[in-house]
Amino acid sequence: MTIIVNLDVMLARRKMRSRELSERIGITEQNVSLLKSGKVKGVRFETLEKICEVLDCQPGDILEFRPEPDTQQAIKKEP
Amino acid sequence: MSNRNNHGPEPLQRIRRLSLIMQVVIVIGAVFAEAGLLWVWVSPSIVENVVVARLQIPLSDVTLDGPTRALGFLVSSLPLMVIFYALYQAFLLFAGYRKGEIFTSEASLRLRRIALGIIAAVAMSPFVQAALSVLLTAGAAPGRKHLVLQFSFNDYLVAALGGLLLAIALVMAEAVRIAKENREII
Numbered sequence: 443m444t445i446i447v448n449l450d451v452m453l454a455r456r457k458m459r460s461r462e463l464s465e466r467i468g469i470t471e472q473n474v475s476l477l478k479s480g481k482v483k484g485v486r487f488e489t490l491e492k493i494c495e496v497l498d499c500q501p502g503d504i505l506e507f508r509p510e511p512d513t514q515q516a517i518k519k520e521p
Numbered sequence: 522m523s524n525r526n527n528h529g530p531e532p533l534q535r536i537r538r539l540s541l542i543m544q545v546v547i548v549i550g551a552v553f554a555e556a557g558l559l560w561v562w563v564s565p566s567i568v569e570n571v572v573v574a575r576l577q578i579p580l581s582d583v584t585l586d587g588p589t590r591a592l593g594f595l596v597s598s599l600p601l602m603v604i605f606y607a608l609y610q611a612f613l614l615f616a617g618y619r620k621g622e623i624f625t626s627e628a629s630l631r632l633r634r635i636a637l638g639i640i641a642a643v644a645m646s647p648f649v650q651a652a653l654s655v656l657l658t659a660g661a662a663p664g665r666k667h668l669v670l671q672f673s674f675n676d677y678l679v680a681a682l683g684g685l686l687l688a689i690a691l692v693m694a695e696a697v698r699i700a701k702e703n704r705e706i707i
Contacts, residue, residue: 473707483705 446506447480452497467492533621540615547612551605558601562594572597576654576669584660596652600642607638624693624700632690639683643676 453463460478464471469489476482477489490501497504561567565585572593573583614631622628647670654669661667 469707477707482707483702485707489707 444507444509445480446508447477447485447504448506449474449493449504450478452499452503453478456497458497463493463496466496536623537619537621540618543615544612544619547608547615551608554601554604558594558597562590562597565590568593572653573657576650576657576667576671578654578658578667578669582661582665582667583657585657586660589656589660592656593653596649596656600645600649603638603642603645607635607642610634610638624697626694626697629690629693629697632693633687636683636687636690639686640680643680643683646676647672 453460460474461471464474467474467489473482477485485505490504493499493504494501561571568585568590569580569583573580610631614628614635617623617625617628617631650669650671654667658665658667
């Protein structure tokens, strides 16, 4: 996965527990856990908006694009 | 895996009520179908009025002794067995619906099995009728034996219904895939 979810980092910075975040954004703690581990297919704008609001951050603070070496090479080879 | 309806409890309650009704209808239908078939083949006069009349064979060429009727019952039971399989799948499908299991791979699989059961039963129908015509006229004099091949408009309608159900089952499988994907988006 080249999109990294840095939600755990943001939670640590804000000194907030997953349970509190889940309660404040209205999704289950299990889903927050899945989101933290990156084991999801996608994040709704609605969820992202709530997370950003509660954690007082930008989407870029939570999501990060980190290209895999193979992908980078493939892009470079393209004319 | 269940997928609860997001539009409040009322639509799901309606599905549950309808599913319970359908389960009762299925059980009654299955019991009546088997009892009806047995009732037809027990009495020679009913075989004459129902089976022979439908096959349009002259009564003079038909043998209706015990063994022939017993074999006739067994041959007629073949498509009924396939229908019973489809009814059993429908019973399980509605049992799942009652538990709120609507967009599941099991539900779409059962729908597909029901459709295939209906199509198989319709496909068997002309062969069963042909077998019955041969069986009932097996004791007739040479030259008076019959082989009846029939395909009625009703058969066509039921086959079309089976095809429609199969298409819905495939659409359901796609809906299940989308629902699963949607659950993975938070």
